[in-house]
Amino acid sequence: MIQRATESDTEKILVHAAESLYEGTMKTSKFSQEKVLEITVPLLEKGAFYLVIKQDDILNGWILIGSNKDYFSGEVIGFIYELYVLPSYRGQDLSRQLMRAAIDELNKLGYSEIRLNVFAGNFAKELYKEMGFVERQIVMSLKREGM
Template identity: 40%
Template sequence: MSIRKATFKETQYILDQALVVLKDSSMGFVQPSIEKASQIMTPILADGGYYLVFETNQIIHGWIGVGTIYDFYTDETVGTIPEIYVFPTYRKQGIAEKLMREAFRYLAREGVRKVQLNVFAGNKAKKLYEKLGFHDVSTLMEKNLMND
């Protein structure tokens, strides 16, 4: 088992999975499309972001996207986790937690003091994020005006 930065070829493979990741993570709140899926990580990668992969015997079990963004509310650069995914076969084995902790180490070495992520309502991963010390900062609320 190892966690390391993804190679260029692995990054391309991960980007090819973007639609599956979007469907799985957005809990039905997003109408998945290739365009939307690619918009999540592409800007982060273009700005120096990267993927970390969890592999065993050269088989990728999951990955995490890691980057930095400028937080206009706090006027500081913060780490961001725009994507984390573990293939269903490998879930419930602690892989996501190991990926998160390794991402924290990478970001800390880069001088980042905070990390942020977005999670859709109903996503079971929120429990893991809370276990790792994440807390709610803001809530996006929505009302469908077509039902009035």
């Protein structure tokens, strides 16, 4: 069952948030709990919220949704900030269920567009494409040795 996270759910999520961000960045960045809170709490304070999927009242995964502003146009858009399924519950199509619920919720809230960011190589990118998301912007980097 997918529902809006309770305060207790949010506390449980924040315990796992460093793990979620680590995996989401393709294991390129480790985060302290303090850094996780520095990233996440302002989103929650601005109205973002988690939808959770539970079985027998046990948290299986979550998705963090809210709004963001397009840097160029100033338009307020729906945004998916985080999608995570705990390792022991993977392979059950829960990510797809969470994505559908998030898209439905953001549509109900009236956003004409929904965006998300995903690291190149993240297997979730294929799910997003299947659900109709298209590449809009590509960020490139150049690592310089000895700098």
